[in-house]
Amino acid sequence: MYRIIACDLDETLLNSDHQVSDKDVETIARMTEMGVKFVLATGRGYNTTFELRKRLGLYDKEGEYTISFNGGFITENKGNRALYKRGISFETASALYSEAVRRNQTVHVYTEDTVYIYNYIDAERKYVEGRMPIKEIFSYDIDFLKDEPIIKELYMDTDISRLEKIAAEITDITAGLAVSYSSNRYLEFNSPLADKGIGLRKLAEILNVDLSETMAVGDNINDLPMLKASGLAVGVHNSNNRITNELDILLESSNNHDPITEIFERFYK
Numbered sequence: 001m002y003r004i005i006a007c008d009l010d011e012t013l014l015n016s017d018h019q020v021s022d023k024d025v026e027t028i029a030r031m032t033e034m035g036v037k038f039v040l041a042t043g044r045g046y047n048t049t050f051e052l053r054k055r056l057g058l059y060d061k062e063g064e065y066t067i068s069f070n071g072g073f074i075t076e077n078k079g080n081r082a083l084y085k086r087g088i089s090f091e092t093a094s095a096l097y098s099e100a101v102r103r104n105q106t107v108h109v110y111t112e113d114t115v116y117i118y119n120y121i122d123a124e125r126k127y128v129e130g131r132m133p134i135k136e137i138f139s140y141d142i143d144f145l146k147d148e149p150i151i152k153e154l155y156m157d158t159d160i161s162r163l164e165k166i167a168a169e170i171t172d173i174t175a176g177l178a179v180s181y182s183s184n185r186y187l188e189f190n191s192p193l194a195d196k197g198i199g200l201r202k203l204a205e206i207l208n209v210d211l212s213e214t215m216a217v218g219d220n221i222n223d224l225p226m227l228k229a230s231g232l233a234v235g236v237h238n239s240n241n242r243i244t245n246e247l248d249i250l251l252e253s254s255n256n257h258d259p260i261t262e263i264f265e266r267f268y269k
Contacts (some may be wrong), residue, residue, distance in 0.1 A: 071199035106156040184221040197225025
C-alpha cells in the first residue's frame with residue numbers, strides 16, 4: 001500500500017471552481033481512516049490551505065502534514081509546526097524584483113504569511129483572488145522586507161514562451177536557484193533546497209516511510225521533482241504534455257472528474 005500520497009492542488013486536486021469534489025472528499029476520508037497520509041503539496045503558502053484542510057478533515061490534525069512553498073516548507077498540521085524551512089536570500093529576491101520592475105513584469109514575493117504582488121494586472125487578480133492573502137504593492141524595491149524571511153518569488157505571464165525567454169536572459173541572477181514553471185503562467189524561483197521532490201523525501205524520512213511506498217499526484221512542471229522522487233508518479237488527465245513521459249500512470253480522470261477516487265479504486269479498494 002502507498003502510505004503517503006503527495007498531491008498538488010491547482011489543476012490537480014482542485015477543479016475549475018477551485019474546489020474538491022464531494023466524492024473526492026469522501027474518498028480522502030476513507031484513505032486517512034486506512035492510515036494513508038494524504039499530503040497537500042503546493043506552491044502556495046501553508047496558511048492558504050486552512051479552509052481546504054478543514055474540508056478534508058485534516059485541519060490542526062496531529063500526524064498529518066503539508067508540503068508548501070513548492071517544497072520550501074514542511075509543516076505538521078497540528079499547530080502548523082515547522083519541520084523543514086528553506087527560503088531565498090534578500091539579495092537574490094531584491095535583484096529578481098528589480099528585474100521585474102524594469103520589465104514591467106507581474107511579480108509575486110512570498111513571505112511566510114503574505115504574498116506581495118507588483119503590477120497586479122486584472123488577469124492575475126481574477127486568477128488568484130480568494131486563493132491566498134494578497135497585498136498589492138507599488139514600490140520600485142522591496143527594502144521594506146529586508147528583515148523578513150522571503151520564501152520564494154515568481155513572475156507571472158500567460159505566455160509561457162515569454163517566461164522561457166526571460167528565464168534564459170536572467171541566469172546571472174538565478175544561478176544557484178531552483179527554477180520551475182507552474183499553472184501554465186508562472187516562472188518560479190526557489191531555494192535549491194526547496195522543491196516538491198525534496199519535500200516528499202524529507203517527509204518520508206521524518207515518517208520513516210520508504211520512497212517506494214509513496215505516491216505523487218500532479219499536473220505540471222513544478223510537480224516533476226516529486227513525481228520523480230515518488231514510488232509511483234501519477235498525473236491527472238489534464239496534465240501538461242511536458243510531464244507525461246515521466247508518469248507511471250496518466251489517469252482517465254481530469255481535475256474536474258474525481259481523480260482521487262480513481263486512484264482509490266485502482267490501488268486501495
